[in-house]
């Protein structure tokens with residue numbers, strides 16, 4: 001039973017200095033400090049349970065998201081959790097359609113990241129109160145309740161509430177077996193951790209060796225960052241391909257670096273390394289550009305993947321309508337939490353496009369594993385051409401870190417959305433007054 005009235009919402013600015021090691025670097029984001037606006041929701045219920053929610057940022061600007069979370073807080077405070085989840089579509093719309101705040105969105109940018117952080121905390125709390133991991137809460141929910149969490153505004157031309165209900169009804173068939181399969185084998189993953197753009201060739205070689213030869217995880221799917229310099233890309237891709245062999249899977253990620261013709265030309269040169277996909281070849285807003293790139297790369301056997309910076313369900317709808325992507329990458333912290341992700345999973349199912357979630361960032365692996373495990377069990381019912389991203393960093397700061405076995409995500413069993421960080425870690429990494437930042441900022445000051 002859902003219980004309690006929201007009595008407090010707090011938000012913290014937590015940053016990890018990953019840029020010091022070049023971790024997470026790509027052709028556009030050369031020095032990311034993996035960070036999060038970290039929301040905590042408390043209620044007056046006697047159980048003392050709290051909901052934790054994050055949205056992912058790259059360091060600077062986290063303070064702006066924190067500000068937006070505070071601007072949204074009045075929508076949550078003093079509400080009964082029962083009323084929130086009892087009319088989740090209405091609540092989602094209340095947050096995203098605030099008559100004044102929507103002007104600085106709508107459903108995009110900082111205000112949408114803040115919405116995601118707040119709603120992720122609500123879902124964490126709901127799942128905790130039900131005593132289930134989030135994926136299981138979704139799997140056990142009846143289709144009518146699931147669709148009642150989704151705002152179908154702007155997408156009814158491709159997915160109506162009835163379409164969604166039908167897909168979920170069909171997904172009931174064979175659900176038990178698929179749940180059993182997940183519990184036994186997990187959801188297939190790929191690793192991005194060996195080939196960040198800021199890594200030297202030596203580091204890259206060492207990382208690939210660790211992943212391929214020495215790891216007991218048996219990685220066989222890898223992603224490499226490209227896009228800054230074509231000669232450099234060719235050297236790095238050759239190096240990786242030689243090390244992983246022809247039988248393993250390689251993906252490439254340009255992080256929006258190119259214009260449309262440039263993307264086609266560049267990828268024609270990298271085609272010899274047999275990438276499965278090129279991710280974010282151009283601006284995430286350029287739907288027709290993605291379509292043109294997709295069309296040009298089909299003969300080379302390369303798909304287009306995108307989604308980690310897609311603002312909302314409307315952009316995904318159009319990417320699907322325009323045949324602009326072959327792999328759809330949901331993000332647990334950019335879209336409006338589970339609610340909006342549900343609509344995108346269902347649209348992907350309708351268009352039969354495989355979902356391969358984005359998870360490079362602090363906490364993203366922890367969260368998105370729940371969504372994709374649910375997707376397999378209740379929506380897509382397929383593992384063909386599907387895999388979820390994994391990066392090695394920062395799991396030690398989470399109370400319920402992901403578990404990877406045999407290159408697969410093992411379903412989390414603790415109640416909630418795996419969003420809770422260790423208090424000790426949060427204290428140390430809080431910006432700018434946590435121990436880690438005090439030291440770093442003092443060193444930087446001394447260097448000036």
Ligand SMILES: C[C@H](O)[C@@H](O)[C@@H](O)[C@H](O)C(=O)O
Pocket residue numbers: 023024025026029032058192253255308358359360361389
């Ligand atoms: C700045 C970040 O690390 C990105 O490079 C990362 O999310 C990346 O696009 C990915 O696909 O993992």
Ligand SMILES: [Mg+2]
Pocket residue numbers: 253255279280308358
């Ligand atoms: Mg990417």
